[in-house]
Amino acid sequence: METIRYENGYPGGPANGFGSEYPNPFLKEHIVFRNRDYPNIGQVDEYVRLGGYETARTVLTTMQPGAVVDEVKRSGLRGRGGAGFPTGVKWSFIPKDIFPKYLVCNADESEPGTFNNHEIIDYNPHQLVEGMIISGFAIGATTGYIYIRGEYAYGARMLDRAIREAYARGFLGKKLWGTDFDFDLYVHRGAGAYICGEETALLESLEGKIGQPRAKPPFPAVAGLYAKPTVINNVATLTNVPMIMARGADWYRQYGTEKSPGTTAVSLSGHVKRRGNFEIPLGLTMRQFIYELGGGIRDGHELKFIVPGGASTNWLINKPEHLDAGMTWDDMRAIGTEFGSGAVIVLDDSVNVVTAAMKIDEFFKHESCGKCSPCREGTHFLTKVWERIGHGHGRPSDIPLLNEVGDQMLGGKCFCLLGPSSVSAVKSALKYFEPEIRQQIELGTKSQINGHDAPSPSVAEGSARTGAAAAPVKR
Ligand SMILES: Cc1cc2nc3c(=O)[nH]c(=O)nc-3n(C[C@H](O)[C@H](O)[C@H](O)COP(=O)(O)O)c2cc1C
Numbered sequence: 001m002e003t004i005r006y007e008n009g010y011p012g013g014p015a016n017g018f019g020s021e022y023p024n025p026f027l028k029e030h031i032v033f034r035n036r037d038y039p040n041i042g043q044v045d046e047y048v049r050l051g052g053y054e055t056a057r058t059v060l061t062t063m064q065p066g067a068v069v070d071e072v073k074r075s076g077l078r079g080r081g082g083a084g085f086p087t088g089v090k091w092s093f094i095p096k097d098i099f100p101k102y103l104v105c106n107a108d109e110s111e112p113g114t115f116n117n118h119e120i121i122d123y124n125p126h127q128l129v130e131g132m133i134i135s136g137f138a139i140g141a142t143t144g145y146i147y148i149r150g151e152y153a154y155g156a157r158m159l160d161r162a163i164r165e166a167y168a169r170g171f172l173g174k175k176l177w178g179t180d181f182d183f184d185l186y187v188h189r190g191a192g193a194y195i196c197g198e199e200t201a202l203l204e205s206l207e208g209k210i211g212q213p214r215a216k217p218p219f220p221a222v223a224g225l226y227a228k229p230t231v232i233n234n235v236a237t238l239t240n241v242p243m244i245m246a247r248g249a250d251w252y253r254q255y256g257t258e259k260s261p262g263t264t265a266v267s268l269s270g271h272v273k274r275r276g277n278f279e280i281p282l283g284l285t286m287r288q289f290i291y292e293l294g295g296g297i298r299d300g301h302e303l304k305f306i307v308p309g310g311a312s313t314n315w316l317i318n319k320p321e322h323l324d325a326g327m328t329w330d331d332m333r334a335i336g337t338e339f340g341s342g343a344v345i346v347l348d349d350s351v352n353v354v355t356a357a358m359k360i361d362e363f364f365k366h367e368s369c370g371k372c373s374p375c376r377e378g379t380h381f382l383t384k385v386w387e388r389i390g391h392g393h394g395r396p397s398d399i400p401l402l403n404e405v406g407d408q409m410l411g412g413k414c415f416c417l418l419g420p421s422s423v424s425a426v427k428s429a430l431k432y433f434e435p436e437i438r439q440q441i442e443l444g445t446k447s448q449i450n451g452h453d454a455p456s457p458s459v460a461e462g463s464a465r466t467g468a469a470a471a472p473v474k475r
């Protein structure tokens with residue numbers, strides 16, 4: 001059997017001094033990153049030595065599936081994939097009398113700024129596998145798939161090995177622990193498309209089709225993979241399940257808040273002193289997260305803005321209402337943004353707002369699946385306008401233009417949420433930094449990235465200063 005090697009320098013793990021190593025004063029014990037200090041926790045022998053698969057055995061041999069669903073419901077666990085939907089409630093939508101049913105783990109993790117699923121998969125894949133066995137049992141699924149983004153080649157290998165090890169020990173396969181429950185688990189590698197993280201596009205891709213979203217309803221719980229009842233959960237959601245079932249819902253609820261119980265893994269990147277993945281009790285404030293866990297803004301600079309939940313989310317700025325808000329789905333919505341996928345990106349005063357917004361919208365332009373025109377055209381249009389401003393050819397009319405194009409993509413006009421996500425950067429930049437953008441347009445200054453001019457706009461437009469025709473931006 002292949003030997004697991006935890007090399008220093010491999011990005012993202014406890015072995016290389018990632019921010020995650022920093023002692024976390026806000027947490028008594030880890031749940032998602034449990035046993036992270038044991039370097040060989042990815043091997044089944046070590047995982048079992050530390051009590052691994054004992055919870056799955058107990059659950060399968062002593063509990064009814066409905067009781068597992070009830071316990072997860074009582075724990076208040078909310079999905080970590082973005083929307084924070086209650087996991088037990090989602091499981092209870094699965095019809096009892098339709099077979100087969102499927103459990104799909106969403107390991108696409110493509111949201112810019114998010115890399116906490118990556119750490120679970122690379123360092124503790126057995127906790128995810130155990131979570132999937134228990135969750136599959138709860139919903140009556142006998143087959144599970146882990147859909148992992150194509151770029152996570154190392155993670156896919158770790159999962160493959162963990163699954164092989166689990167089969168060899170009888171933790172996967174037929175009649176688990178002598179019960180009538182069978183569970184098979186497969187890893188499926190995506191080809192590197194952000195849209196395949198959207199649950200219905202993921203299912204299309206898993207079925208071997210083009211990864212484009214399906215119309216909802218029907219929801220996957222009713223007609224999902226191969227039109228059969230399917231639960232799709234994020235890696236971190238499923239990785240919480242073994243500890244919830246081992247210690248109980250009341251224990252889990254000692255962490256976090258009433259409406260958002262438990263802990264969660266959040267990736268911190270950008271201009272902070274300590275970057276990495278941190279497990280936090282839900283409800284920790286953004287200030288505590290950035291300044292205590294992240295060590296604050298790098299020396300000689302001030303906080304400018306925060307992208308709080310991955311590139312899709314509305315920005316926060318340096319003001320008490322934002323910094324003192326709790327990191328939960330409800331608290332973030334109350335201040336006009338989303339908790340998102342557990343990804344905080346911190347930008348300091350060295351950042352040019354036009355460049356930041358352009359980079360974010362370039363990403364969405366690149367990842368738009370092309371199925372609906374507001375997103376397919378709109379993401380190109382927004383990027384071109386940012387490029388024009390960033391290259392020193394902006395026009396005063398670009399500000400209302402950005403607003404207008406953004407509005408055409410909001411309010412349910414796009415087929416899925418990718419389109420509206422690209423508008424978050426536009427609306428945030430204009431809301432908080434319009435004078436700065438206006439000044440850049442008036443002066444015709446070029447955006448700089450790392451001391452160099454921003455890349456040339458892909459089309460040559462007229463200039464506001466020369467009075468050239470304000471032609472629509474061409475694709
Ligand atoms: C464009 C787009 C991309 C998404 N990407 C991911 C992803 O990479 N991982 C993920 O778990 N959820 C992603 N989601 C959310 C999923 O559609 C789905 O809600 C989630 O996997 C459900 O898991 P949960 O209930 O455990 O949160 C994405 C949604 C959209 C609209």
Ligand code: SF4
Nearest residue numbers: 370371372375416419
């Ligand atoms: S909003 Fe964008 S990603 Fe979603 S279906 Fe339309 S084109 Fe595709």
